[in-house]
Amino acid sequence: MVIAAVMFVVIIVKPLAAMLTVRALGQPLSTAIPVGAAFSQVGEFSFILGTVALSLGLINDDGWNALVAASILSIGLNPYVYRWARRLSSGKITKTLPIVSSQRAEINPNHCILIGYGPVGKIVHRLLKERGVEITVIDLNLDTIRALHDMGTNALYGDVLRQGTLDEAGIATAGSLILSADIDDAVEVIRHARHLNPDLHVIARCAHLRDAQALRNAGANVVAAGEAEVGVALAEVVTAGDERACSVAAEHRESIRRSLYNGPIVPKVGSKSRAYKSYLGK
Numbered sequence: 001m002v003i004a005a006v007m008f009v010v011i012i013v014k015p016l017a018a019m020l021t022v023r024a025l026g027q028p029l030s031t032a033i034p035v036g037a038a039f040s041q042v043g044e045f046s047f048i049l050g051t052v053a054l055s056l057g058l059i060n061d062d063g064w065n066a067l068v069a070a071s072i073l074s075i076g077l078n079p080y081v082y083r084w085a086r087r088l089s090s091g092k093i094t095k096t097l098p099i100v101s102s103q104r105a106e107i108n109p110n111h112c113i114l115i116g117y118g119p120v121g122k123i124v125h126r127l128l129k130e131r132g133v134e135i136t137v138i139d140l141n142l143d144t145i146r147a148l149h150d151m152g153t154n155a156l157y158g159d160v161l162r163q164g165t166l167d168e169a170g171i172a173t174a175g176s177l178i179l180s181a182d183i184d185d186a187v188e189v190i191r192h193a194r195h196l197n198p199d200l201h202v203i204a205r206c207a208h209l210r211d212a213q214a215l216r217n218a219g220a221n222v223v224a225a226g227e228a229e230v231g232v233a234l235a236e237v238v239t240a241g242d243e244r245a246c247s248v249a250a251e252h253r254e255s256i257r258r259s260l261y262n263g264p265i266v267p268k269v270g271s272k273s274r275a276y277k278s279y280l281g282k
Contacts, residue, residue, distance in 0.1 A: 006042075006070040011081070015040045031162060037085030041074040042067070083184055107199055109175035110134050115160055115189070116181030117144050120205065124180050125153075136169045160189050166196060176201040182226070187218040194219040212261060228260040 019036030027035075050067045053059045059067075110133055114125055117139045128135055137148055137155040148155035158165040171177070177193050177200050179186055190202055204220040206212055212223040235256055 003066045003069050006066050007073060010042055010070055010074045011040050011077070015081075033085045033088055034082065037082045038078075040081045041078040042071040046071055105173045107175055107197075108134070108173050111136070111170060111174045112176045112178060113138065113166070113169050113171060113174050115139075115177070115179045116183075117141070117148065117155075118181055121180035124178060136174075138165065138169055161185055161192070166193055171196045171200070173197075174200060176203065178202075179204040181205065182207045187214055190215060190218040190220050209260060223261075225261070228257060231260060232256050 015036035017036075018039040019032045022032035022035045046067060050059070050064055054061075054064050112128055112133050112135050114121060114128070114135055114137045117125065117137050121137070121139075125135060125137065135153065137145075137153060138158060138160055139145055139148075139155065140157070140159060142157055145155045145157040156165065156169050158168070160166060171193055174197060177190075179189065179202075182205055183189070186204055186206065190204060193200055193202065202220045203222045203224070204215045205224050205226070206215060207226045209225045209227050212225045212228075215223045
């Protein structure tokens, strides 16, 4: 009973209080829900407070055991609670999105929105910049955003699932969107972006082949799965000594990709190869 009472306070009461506080400060529900979910755990500092309380006789052994058990359970459950809260808040965003006007602004095919500026994002950014592409970076690392601003790059600090972030980045007129980071809510991001700009060319990254089809179903034109692309690169190194024409070698790479993406793990993807080449200007 003691453990159940502690878990109720930690999982229900504490997040609810945090959510209401954020709402009282004027933040939207799409922000308040994830913030509240982030508080649904007993932090490590509670062990220090519990030890002091136990030594002072403020709690007994049952109270200490309940604190330890609640800490372990809440810390273990917190990632799942937070992920559920993010999806719930993104669902609320989707339901409240305004209807896209029939008189849409003209698309700028040279404008690309790049989500994530990690190791992969930096490579993509450099290659696009060399081609003269107009890039807007969205990232949750404030130091990264400041560094990009110092470099003269258009960068935006924000959560792409939060209403208004993609709008501020110019999604309505952007020609392409690249998700360079493998994020849990990529499907929701793609659906949101597609709603705001149906003509958007979306390229998404994922770590595993098993996740590729869900991203395509959400509206991604091209999906690059880490497992497949690393396998293609390694196979190309092995066959580098073959005397093949460039066109034959390229078709060999694409045949490997098709066999991976169209295999039993992931259903057939259709014209992925042509879309990929078209985007790279080949």
